[in-house]
Amino acid sequence: MHGLINRAIQSFLADTYGAEVWAVIAREAQVPVGGFEAMLSYDVAMTGDMLDAAESVLGRPREGILEDLGTYLVSHPNREGLRRLLRFGGVTFLDFLHSLEDLPDRARLALPDLELPDMLLTDAGGDRFMLTCHSPFAGAGYIALGLLRAMADDYGALVLLDHLGTGSDGEVLAIHLLERRFAVGRRFNLAAEA
Secondary structure (H helix, E strand, C coil), X not given: CEHHHXXXXXXXXXXXXXHHHHHHHHHHHCCCCCCCCCCCECCHHHHHHHHHHHHHHHCCCHHHHHHHHHHHHHHCHHHHHHHHHHHCCCCCHHHHHHHHHHHHHHHHHHCCCCCCCEEEEEECCXXXXXXXXXXXXXXXXHXXXXXXXXXXXXXXXXXXXXXXXXXXXXXXXXXXEEECCCCCXXXXXXXXXX
């Protein structure tokens, strides 16, 4: 597993629940309390151990933790860079949805060994879509669910989202775009602020 992913999980747990809780989770999972090096690769079992420990310590199901991680990746002030990268996917939430299939390839331009889930967006008609997330990492669909929820808010769209389960091609999400301009979205400028 790419260190960047483990580092994101670590940051989410520490920022959301506190450094002390992260330290307990890290000790229980037998992962480095000091953190992960973003540019190294780690055994995927280490990521699973970390999530198992988080479930145990927090008393929350893994699915909820992963969905909250997806939301954190877009909405937390420490993750503004990722939010900016995702907002380049389009002017509207619908544009953004259609850019998701290209996201893994765009990420590999910057980090060739970063394995993001392959995504396939299918138009189900009437502003309804199905997003299939194919990943060796079980639960990637829940991260995508949280990320989509946060991005819909970011764009000001009203969206109904549901994780339908895992099919032969991966985890399947249902997306129903109820209102494209439901609220004022978060401010976004192409030029980064100094």
